Amino acid sequence: MRTAVTGSIATDHLTVFPGRFADQLIPDQLDHVSLSFLVDSLDVRRGGVAANIAYGLGGLGLEPLLVGAVGADFAEYEVWLKENGVDTGGVHVSDERQTARFMCTTDRDSNQIASFYTGAMAEAREIDLTRLPVPVAGLDLVVVAPNDPEAMLRHTRQCRELGVAFAADPSQQLARLDGPQVRELVSGARWLFTNEYEAALLLERTGWSREEVLSRVGTWITTLGDRGALVESEGRPPLTVPAVAGVPVADPTGVGDAFRAGFLGAVARDLSLVTAARLGCALAARALATVGSQTYRVDKAALFDTVAQAYGTEAAQPLAGCLGDTA
Known part of the structure; x- marks a missing residue:
């Protein structure tokens, strides 16, 4: 893929x-904050x-x-x-x-x-x-x-025009986008990624309910910080995958991006959504334990072991091909 x-x-x-x-932060002074x-x-x-x-x-x-x-x-x-x-x-x-x-x-x-x-x-x-x-x-x-x-709007339109599947990840730019723009970026996405705050902001911007969003996308993945990730698709029960426990926090920057890479890396190999979310959480754990977004090492053997330890040996087995020598 x-x-x-x-x-x-x-x-x-x-x-x-x-x-x-x-x-x-002083509550009654928030209208003129000046901090260093x-x-x-x-x-x-x-x-x-x-x-x-x-x-x-x-x-x-x-x-x-x-x-x-x-x-x-x-x-x-x-x-x-x-x-x-x-x-x-x-x-x-x-x-x-x-x-x-x-x-x-x-x-x-x-x-x-x-x-x-x-x-x-x-x-x-x-x-x-x-x-x-x-x-x-x-x-x-x-x-x-x-x-x-x-650029986000142009690339989304081109994907629709060309019939190419796309993943919508508006995240930080939701603050700059208005309702019609967010609706255009989301509609028809195979995958939609947000964190919890962004999920609430997306609903506020679009004016849609959660059910209405799910009717317009393939699967909505919401990262939940140290609680893992929520995976939702229309007509299916929601799936929550817990985060990898006991990870030392060095720097949260880029952790969500690592999760997306792990998740997309798994679905690219036709693995299940729960397996994809587990690999996403495992890769996010490696990013969380290092300072910087690209200082962690994608050690496939270590990732396999992390999934096995966090979710069980049986849960790790579908990743044997993805994380093995032939990946």
Whole structure:
């Protein structure tokens, strides 16, 4: 199965605040907040939702095609991605802007406050899926991840026009999108990904009920943090898969992207939804235990062991081919 992952490609600037954001917020002063957090560390890492998902898929042996816009400063990052199984032939290089920047501060409760500089990502709207180095007809799935909003809409429309299956992952961009835009991005998606907060925001933006969303998508996957993931499809009972327990929390950045890579990596090999969610949780656990979105290693043997330990030996057996030497 060949997957194209469209969306943001960025450099992450990650800092840690040793206190709690909530302790710094005064309820009756929230209409004019002016805060500065003295942080203890700074890590500069490779990131961007599309690149993070592609990194995970590449580690699972799926050779994803990355589609996005970057600056001339992307050269070293590109080498890294290629070394980790990612095809960068769909990446547009800007002549004027630098690669996007994600600037995030995490407190001791793993709450985050972040800013995102668009940079070259603004040019992603110029990318035409019909002009990719891989014929669109040869793609089994296009992931529409957070990106320039116009690019997200264009790529979704092209998927519909070309009859190509797509996964909708609006996540962070829900705050920038209005109701009609969200409805357009979601309708007809084979897979819809959100976290709990984004799920509530999606319902508010669209004006749809949960049942109405499920009538318009194939399967809706909602990540639940340390409670795992909820998988829903119309006409089927909801499925909740618990997270891998006992994982040391190093950095939550990119954990959801790792889950998506694991989930999509499993369904690409025609594995069941419960097996896909388990692999997603296992890969998310590896990302959670490291600082940065692409510093974890996709160790297939270790992933198999993690699934076996977390969910039982029998639950891990369907992944033997996916995570074995022939994967």
